[in-house]
Amino acid sequence: MERFVDVLESRVRGRGPVTLFTTDGGHRDRHEAEHFALELAPAATLLCTHVVREPSPHHAVSFELDAPTDFPTRSEREGGRAFRFPGQDALRGSLPVREVVASSAIDRVVGVGCTVTDDTVVDTRNYVRPVYADGLLTLHVTPAASGSVVPLEVEGGHVC
């Protein structure tokens, strides 16, 4: 855990001061919420969707900017799902956990149905969407047939 905290601090040091802003367009469809956020804040380096259960389940969005805006600020990241984040472009193909953590804003990689070490290979499938859990930007991974692990969130999941 200490290692993750070190990595997190070094990254925060490198990124300069940012503010998290939020807005709620009431989108039930997550893709639509993402497009909505990207149109509002094309310059943001970190954008998240957040599930809001009331009054009816939908998505709010949040985004980090280093300049003031008219949007309300947000302090709660927990549960947010980052669809754009620093270092995302580096997460292509297969790479070990230590490299995932070193080269992106992802703080930790957590195995679901498996355990991971720094050497575990993550097959990113070129689609990585970490979530804030326990205050850390977390990539959940599941076992894959090849012996590597893959992100829990699969592009275009079977939702019907």
Next chain:
Amino acid sequence: MHDHNHHHGDTPDYADLSVPERELRPLDVSRRRFLRNAGLLGATVAGAGALSAGTASANPGWDSPGRYQWLSGDHHIHTQYSNDAMYTVEQQVAGGVRNGLDWMVITDHGYLAHEKYAVQQTYADVLKARQKHRGLLLWQGLEWNTPAAEHATVFFDCSRDEAHMLQTFEQLFDGNVNGTNPSSPANELIAVQGLRWLDAQVRAGKINSALFLANHPSRNGRLSPHELRNWRDVAPHIAVGMEGSPGAQADSTPTALGGNGAARGGYSNSPGVDSWPGYPLELYRTHGGFDWMTAKLGGLWDSMLAEGRGWWITSNSDSHRNFGDTLTSPSPDADYSATGKHLDPVDSGVKHSWADFWPGQYSRTVVGATDRSYRAVMDGIRNGRVWVAMGGLLAGLEVTVFSDEGGWPVTLGGRTTVRRGGNVTILVVARLATRPNAGGSVPKLARMDLIQGQVTGPVTDRDTFATPDVRVVQSFETRRGFVPVAVFQHTFRNVCDPFYLRLRGTDGNFHATGSLEPRMDPAGGVDPWSDLWTYSNPVFVDVVR
């Protein structure tokens, strides 16, 4: 059969005390109670009411497996009358018959065009298929978009107006038709009202009986524990269980074998907008092809059984488009909305990597029925007299549980009683596969696990999805003898507290590391024929002091 008087002489079931009350329709329970209150019947029938029909009430009669015909079926099958499927009713029925099924339920999706145009067309095709396949029991049901929740199979015992009743139900309560799919307390209430409505139709005699089974319960993580419990409690003779394993088991077939290399059951999701936030992420994947709610030892299913009430599992195909088939739908999805029907499929000449198996080809739900009738199969499901298997892993499963209290033995879904400190013995006769399955090999049962769970009574938190006192009490290695039968026996001695027992078997090919438990199915391709499991429903043991 010798001790059972169904349709024997002139005595109706409700007046025949050898027929347990849980096997009666609510109307007949009322009749029996009326007679009993009038002093016209003996008072020996255990006092569970009609509304506990699905809850494994005490059984005063002979209940050994040999009393029943064990009929294989599938309650989750789509046709060209679904917005996302393509086969004719006859093609699906012929496929099921070819794969050895005795009963099938057609369950096309609730949908505006389905309710408007498809229900009656389907019914005409179902009537034709019944004429053609005389030995088969074929229902027309519905895959209900249960408001706020997942899909569910709903079907009725045959009656005069079954298609009309189905259409009315869909119109009133389907989440797609009415826009009530999103998870919310208000929509949850509509689901409960739907079950109450079904219950009222049964009580009014408009339908003889109805069943509700939650399909692919964990696929989107949106089916909360309290919703399952609410349904069970509001209509226990209708809402009786869930799919233990989802269909779409071919979806994980590796690309090297011509498959999608995707996920068993299509379980490749992660938490979404409607997901219940309390679940662990393991829920979103299958485990040995089974849904987490069933596969997790001491998990949600066990936590419901620990309440001492019945909740039963099944296994089905969810067939939309079948793996390796060359047929394909010629009509674009848009056509469906105008007609409620896709044009008959045409042969493309190319094998497709589709996700499903034919009904009965891979998964089957085997029901102990007193006879080969619509009512008897529904009663068998209602009473949990059901075991399930993938890939023909078992040819037969006969389970008998004896209490040294004497009295009749019971089988799956049953309930027996022992005096405190007494012994209970389970005898398992597993009939092993002798012929190749549809995957081309003769599956070998490597092991059966006898699982015991303590009955601890109703939960205080209705979102409970775990219970601590569940364990594998004994694992039986299968030794193949001269005859293809494996016999296991275990005695629970000095029984002091109520419990249930259930069975789980495997071909032994894959486990979670260092354990007897199924592994989480890995991403990127699993040959579904390489990892086969079978599960039984439970038998409950009550203790009297």
